[in-house]
Amino acid sequence: MNTSSRKVVSVGLLGCGTVGASFFRLMEESRAQILETTGAELSITKVAVKDKNKQRSVYIPPELICDDPMDVVGDDSIDIVVECIGGINPALELISASLEGKKSVVTANKELLARHWNQLHDKAAANKVQLFCEAAVGGAIPVVRALEVSLAGEKIRRVTGILNGTTNYILTKMSEESLAYEDALREAQDLGFAEADPTADVGGHDAASKLAILASTAFHSEVKADDVFCEGIEKVTAADMDFAKRSGYSIKLLAVAETLGPNDSDDLPTAAAGQKIAVRVYPAMVSLTHPLASVRLSFNACFLEGAASGELMLYGRGAGGLPTASAILGDVMTAVSCASPAISSALLKRAEIYPVGKLENKYYISLYVSDQSGVLAEVAEVFAKNKVSIRSMEQIGMFDEARLVFITHLANEDNMQRTLSELGSLTCVEKVGSFLRVYGDE
């Protein structure tokens, strides 16, 4: 698309829910600034909705509204399509058709990009148009563009994010106000940042999709949502929260992507030269000394580690209509200025995924045990046999209520899993309680 000499750029909007309506409003309010910044007059000329008669939070002139998204996608006068429908179908067909029709696309659709990254970027490159997705990860936080543009020459080693506002809100409320998990979830739903089906939030799948996008961007190799090892926050207990608070940790749902491999390549920041990418989402005990521990409520943050840049952290509102609309508007304006080229299809390859079982972590484990002599020795033997070294141990409660809480040194994940399974079959262990990775505790 060559818009540099054009006065008017026409935008078609697919979907007018919370995000779509916020984008419509923001664009209307920002007309003067957009003209000044891009030299172009942007206007939304068509809005495709499911139900034309639905009451909306923003006034949309009726002549702009249609209920067939193909009316937007197939309209030759539209230059840029903004997709705010979400989900895989029909968004995949609509975005594909838009790109084939030489329209640049701006989308907030994390599920779709986390499954069809290469396919869609390939299509954009083949049709010489842009595909932007800043709004798909971290709402208003400009992390995708930071990785794509500002850090383009950086060898990114690791990306660690708090990428889901709902779970961060729940964990904060459980920790700071001792709220029950269910009550904190209800509050998050009432505040409107939980997904329609909150299992995507609490199960870690929403964060996994966002992590796949960040990893694909940071390492220039396609990582899919299904590659991400994923554990949710459903099993985090009040007792874990108490331990964390007393011991200098904050429990966070972390999304971690890093390159691991035989050597540190001097190439571009790809997972080149035999390097593999490890990707996982899980609740973790984060040391209070780490900047991510201070990210509260529904805020998101991305902690980036680059070979030359060192550590960077981006922080902001990861959910909500206006923060997401802000990222969409930035993408639309970038598409108008063509400031960022489409990813060359030559760079698109599938990532090699590093097996989670080979990773090393420190761990927090709580065991419900009988409070008798010899129990600790029996438990310690299982740790020792599996080469898991214990850093600290505490007994909490006595007799019928006795719980042993361990923090380990760095240990191999497969060894740790074997330890858990063997501990679970000891007669002196009534139940293996919680199991969390420990992060930032150098």
Ligand code: HSE
């Ligand atoms: N449900 C998401 C969250 C918001 O809680 O972060 C949109 O990605």
